[in-house]
Amino acid sequence: MELSTVKDAFDRVTKKQKLSCSKSQEVIDQVGLEIEQTLTKIQSVDDTSFPIDLKSILAELKVKLNAIGLQSQLEGPQKELNSNLSKYLKLLEKVFNPDISKAYRNVDFDHHTLNQIIASHLYRQGLFDLGDCLVNEAGEPEASALGSQFLEMYQILEAVRIKNIEPALKWISANREALKQNSTSLELKLHRLQFVEILQKKGRADALVYARTHLAPFASIHLDEIQKLMGSLLWAGKLEKSPYAELLIPAHWDNMTEELTRQFCSLLGQSYQSPLTVAIAAGVEGLPTLLKLANVMAAKKQEWQAMKQLPVPLELGKEFQFHSIFVCPVSREQASEENPPMLMPCLHVLCKQSIMKLSKSSTRSFKCPYCPADASVAQCRQLYF
Numbered sequence: 001m002e003l004s005t006v007k008d009a010f011d012r013v014t015k016k017q018k019l020s021c022s023k024s025q026e027v028i029d030q031v032g033l034e035i036e037q038t039l040t041k042i043q044s045v046d047d048t049s050f051p052i053d054l055k056s057i058l059a060e061l062k063v064k065l066n067a068i069g070l071q072s073q074l075e076g077p078q079k080e081l082n083s084n085l086s087k088y089l090k091l092l093e094k095v096f097n098p099d100i101s102k103a104y105r106n107v108d109f110d111h112h113t114l115n116q117i118i119a120s121h122l123y124r125q126g127l128f129d130l131g132d133c134l135v136n137e138a139g140e141p142e143a144s145a146l147g148s149q150f151l152e153m154y155q156i157l158e159a160v161r162i163k164n165i166e167p168a169l170k171w172i173s174a175n176r177e178a179l180k181q182n183s184t185s186l187e188l189k190l191h192r193l194q195f196v197e198i199l200q201k202k203g204r205a206d207a208l209v210y211a212r213t214h215l216a217p218f219a220s221i222h223l224d225e226i227q228k229l230m231g232s233l234l235w236a237g238k239l240e241k242s243p244y245a246e247l248l249i250p251a252h253w254d255n256m257t258e259e260l261t262r263q264f265c266s267l268l269g270q271s272y273q274s275p276l277t278v279a280i281a282a283g284v285e286g287l288p289t290l291l292k293l294a295n296v297m298a299a300k301k302q303e304w305q306a307m308k309q310l311p312v313p314l315e316l317g318k319e320f321q322f323h324s325i326f327v328c329p330v331s332r333e334q335a336s337e338e339n340p341p342m343l344m345p346c347l348h349v350l351c352k353q354s355i356m357k358l359s360k361s362s363t364r365s366f367k368c369p370y371c372p373a374d375a376s377v378a379q380c381r382q383l384y385f
Contacts, residue, residue, distance in 0.1 A: 103290035346373035
């Protein structure tokens with residue numbers, strides 16, 4: 001999708017619209033000035049001294065308005081605007097092809113898995129009634145258990161958003177051993193936020209009591225963090241003007257809800273982001289390339305949907321890269337299950353198909369393309385990222 005072309009066309013329309021608007025305002029100001037001058041002239045004449053010749057005054061105004069040339073001044077910019085607007089609409093129809101069926105590939109979806117993905121997405125969005133409706137109508141009763149778990153997460157997050165950390169602490173206490181394996185300091189971060197809230201609203205004494213009760217157990221592992229919080233006690237009542245003002249940043253609470261969501265999903269064995277959201281976003285980003293490919297292949301009377309691998313790379317953003325990718329330096333092809341990366345004795349890596357070509361299908365040894373070392377297929381080992 002040539003978004004730069006669309007942007008350039010849009011910029012041209014915007015420019016012409018501004019010029020047309022500016023010209024229209026200029027003409028309106030000219031007409032308004034002439035009318036105001038005429039009204040002033042009429043009002044300045046003393047009725048008792050001189051009779052008013054309205055016909056001559058209005059005739060003079062008509063001459064002046066004709067001299068301004070309203071139609072001729074407005075017609076040119078408006079025509080240019082309409083022309084560019086028409087071209088822009090045609091470009092949108094051409095670039096944003098509404099017929100995406102050409103990029104569609106027939107896939108036999110597992111309806112059970114698909115229903116669970118959609119139900120999970122609805123629960124993630126907090127649409128619990130809609131998720132339950134889908135689960136019941138699709139006959140997926142096991143998915144309803146996920147709904148109750150996400151409901152618990154939403155209740156915890158809602159409490160944290162109003163700075164009530166008790167539900168979150170109860171959840172952490174119930175899942176302490178599992179969270180330890182994730183090496184998270186979630187509990188300390190919650191207590192730190194609460195400590196700062198107490199220091200701001202209740203004062204030094206209450207904050208110190210809270211620290212002795214809830215922060216002291218973390219001192220052996222997170223001493224630097226505890227010392228920083230203790231230092232903030234000296235600035236009670238004026239923390240926003242202190243070296244510890246960073247503790248008051250509202251984003252800390254937002255970051256906490258994000259980390260709670262991440263850890264909660266991790267314990268559920270779910271990804272942090274909705275799989276449905278990721279799949280649709282990736283599809284939208286890759287769709288223009290697929291549409292262009294479909295058009296090119298159709299012109300060559302070739303069927304791209306029957307191919308096991310796309311003939312062109314489908315570039316997606318880094319947010320869609322969830323695992324390491326290896327591209328063979330010889331063939332320039334991305335590794336796959338059928339063509340995995342192979343480690344040679346010299347510790348250089350090539351894809352299996354490249355090694356097979358270099359070794360003439362395992363019939364002889366070969367030299368590494370990057371160093372003079374000899375190798376055989378039997379000496380190469382598959383790599384797993």
